[in-house]
Amino acid sequence: MTKQELIDAVASATGATKTSAGEVVDAFIATVTKAVVAEDTVQLVGFGSFSQGSRAARTGRNPATGEELQIAAAKTVKFTAGKAFKAAVNA
Structure with a gap:
């Protein structure tokens, strides 16, 4: 949609x-x-909640060359589905 x-x-x-x-x-x-x-959580009862998370810095690998590279830390968006939403999807 x-x-x-x-x-x-x-x-x-x-x-x-x-x-x-x-x-x-x-x-x-x-x-x-x-x-x-x-950094507030938006909670919609029955649907789910949106919040901010974080991803730590880590070492990655370039798949083409195999060379190691540093991936910076980043903020992420998390969505956790609510009970009613999960039930509607699984019905």
């Missing part, structure tokens, strides 16, 4: 216009992004 398909689905489910549904989807994405960047 693309972002536009999501907007269309939200608009048809709520009876709102596609423009207002698009604004809602954009606001939701911006709010979740801002919260996760600020």
Whole structure:
């Protein structure tokens, strides 16, 4: 599902216009992004939670040459699915 398909689905489910549904989807994405960047956890009961994680620096290997290289530490985004979401996917 693309972002536009999501907007269309939200608009048809709520009876709102596609423009207002698009604004809602954009606001939701911006709010979740801002919260996760600020290291807050966004928890949607029944759906899941978004949070920030970290990946330690490590040594990798170039598959073409076999040469070792250093991979820098990085921040990552974690999503943990909620119980109801898992049940819906596995039903």
